[in-house]
Amino acid sequence: MKVVHLVGARPNFVKLAPLIGKLHPLKEVLVHSGQHYDYTMDKVFFDTLGIKEPDYHLGVGSGSHAEQTGKIMVEFERICLKEKPHLVIVYGDCNTTIAGALVAAKLHIPLCHIEAGIRSYDREMPEEINRVLTDHCSDYLFAPTMTAVKNLEQEGITKNVFNVGDIMFETYLEFMEQASASTVIERLGLSKKEFYLATLHRPSNVDFKEKLERVFRAMSQLDKPVVLPLHPRTRKRVELHKVDTGGVRLIEPQPYIDMIALEKSARLIITDSGGVQKEAYYAKTPCIVLRTTTEWPELLGNGAVLLGEDYEALGEEVVELLSQSFTFDKLFFGDGNTSNKIAKILKSKLLS
Known part of the structure; x- marks a missing residue:
């Protein structure tokens, strides 16, 4: 019997890494859509995470x-x-995810969704549309949290729903020791807990010149230097609008191990990314989310806070968040054994 994994974007690769190779005796075929094609967002992740070369590369690139x-x-x-x-x-909720889901559904091929059931309830986010539709096409739904399971139940999806924990947490645990040995802090001339780490790529934050200028101005006025690995999409907008990035230190997107090392060493993280919100929690680093909603509500009040687009309040929010104490010890995301649980369930379903 044969299984096809379809991935295409950086977060997909992080979710794929622990599972691929564990479905033996099922034959596994890996397809890469090419949604992310920049080396810093693509090939470097395959190399770092030890993922085999794709059997097929669709090379679709960018577009609407x-x-x-x-x-x-x-x-x-x-x-x-x-x-x-x-x-x-x-995996996840990118355009590759919904494309694969629709193809499988139309061809009557059973579909499995890794990271099912998460919801921000913000239909302005393309990812929200992708994840909802993918879940409603899926035959096997592997949820990362109990909240996700309940979200699916509210939408009438209860069959073949499994709470297996967050597969990204497993990847983080697997590479944590290597991250501890990373020299990225020294190479960038940083001191641990003496800088803030930021990521920025959501259309709601980066597609308009006025917003980009406001967010860079706010980060430039903070009491510690801000380091921002610049997403290719954001770089294009900065260059297009000739945005003054002020005192924010722009660096290239980082390989996975160096990125989690930066997250662990930062005093605080500022992000609009769903995945980085979780990684901040794994790293026990407080996090300010530049969005009005989150698909990870478990984190709110547990080291994370939503700021929305009130960028001018960023400095005050940093002070407020750092004045609080968080234990980061709640096991929202499982025990780090997600891939083995998924593999056991899928093999029992397909081989029985």
Whole structure:
């Protein structure tokens, strides 16, 4: 029997790494859509995480949501018709995810969704549409938290729903020791707990010149230096709008191990990323989220706070958050054994 994994973006690779190779005796085929194609967002993750070379690379590149999703669907359908898999596995909530889900559903191939059930309840986010539709197409839904399970139940999805914990937490634990040995702090001339780490890529924050200028101005006025690994999408907007990035230190997107080392060493994290919110919690680093909603409500009051677009209040929020004490000891995301649980369930379902 044959299983196809479909990935395409940096967060997918982090979720894929612990699971691929664990479904033996099922044959595993890896398909990369090419949604992320910049070396710093793509190949370096395969190298760092020890993921095998994809069996197929669709090379779709960038484009509008419709263009990118449509291209992936056309190319992925051809592969499914050729390979005739017994299961398609998709990860997270990017355009690759929904494209794979729709292809599998239309071809009547059973579909598995890793990281099912998370919801921000913000339909302005493309990812929210992707994750909701993917869940409603899926035959096996692996939820990272009890909140996710309850979200699915509220939408009438209860069959083959499994709370297995967060697979990204497993990846973090696996590479934590290597991150401790990373020299990225020294290479960047930083001191532990003497800088703030930021990430920024959501359209709501970066697509408008006025907003970008406000957020960079706010970060430049903080009491510690801000280090920002610059997402290619954000870099394009900064260059297009000729945005003054002020005193924010811009660096290239970091390999996974160096990134989690930075997250652990930062005094505080400022982000609009769903994955970085979780990694901040794993790293026991307080986190300010530049969004009005989050798909990880467990984190609110447990080291994380939503700031929305009130960028001018960033300095006050930093002071307020750092005045509090957090234990970061609640096991929201499972025990770090997610991939083995998923593999056991899928093999029992497919091989029985």
